Amino acid sequence: MPTVIINGRSTNLNVPDDMPLLWALRDVAGLTGTKFGCGISMCGACTVHVDGQAVRSCVTPVSAVAGKQVATIESMSADPVGKRVQAAWRQIDVVQCGYCQSGQVMSATALLKKTAKPSDADIDNAMAGNICRCGTYPRIRAAIKIAAGGNGKKEA
Template identity: 70%
Template sequence: MKVMVNSKSVDLDVPEEMPLLWVLRDVAGLTGTKFGCGMGLCGACTVHVDGQAVRSCITPIGSLAGKQVTTIEGVGATAIGQRVQQAWVNEDVVQCGYCQSGQVMSACALLAEKPKPKDSDIDDAMSGNICRCGTYVRIRRAIKSAST
């Protein structure tokens, strides 16, 4: 099976039911996407599939034929990704950092859909991403800073 990951074609010989998270981490060597809960509830494993934020821990690789997967390693190649990553640095968002790849991916998907999000838009888009360090105020500031 071939899947596009970060704009590169990747040949995979894995079971179709294998979660995308483990394909990325264990097969493709892209370890920026993190395992959190394994049930799609915490957001640590968020990646983009055709531009939409999805939880890679519950997305079977077999459902991705012909689709484009973007991970934290590839999102910086986009203008939105660059703005979000710079805003994260400028606002000093990261504390422990474990959840941040998922946070960044969700923020990028939000800004692609709504370039000037309201607070309620940010709350809705980010509500599925848990930060145990509680950096939510800095995350919101960074998203506003990265908006156009």
């Protein structure tokens, strides 16, 4: 039974070692903010943080996170950077359908924790693989810049 620290709480997960973290979070821990999108690590809807790194939980076995810190979208309102990202998302109405947005916020938060003032290239690299079917990419980029302390406009 792997023990994982989920959103700051030590949690014993009575699941098979090879169960994807996504399903342990949603079905066992009851944290449904992390979404299932593709199941093959291509869309980013299932992104969580493991020891501060953005990872795709749909292909990460629970055994790989035993003893590690896992942060989900549910914890972002208590995280200073996550809180800024969520505020920026709301400020410019990034969300359209919203399905992909928990993964987008998790990737953006991981980026800003690593690179406080990201360039367009940094944003493109960090957000690559996070698919938004509604095409809100320009608003996502602008919100990341606002969360980084900018005005959300393209820099010269």
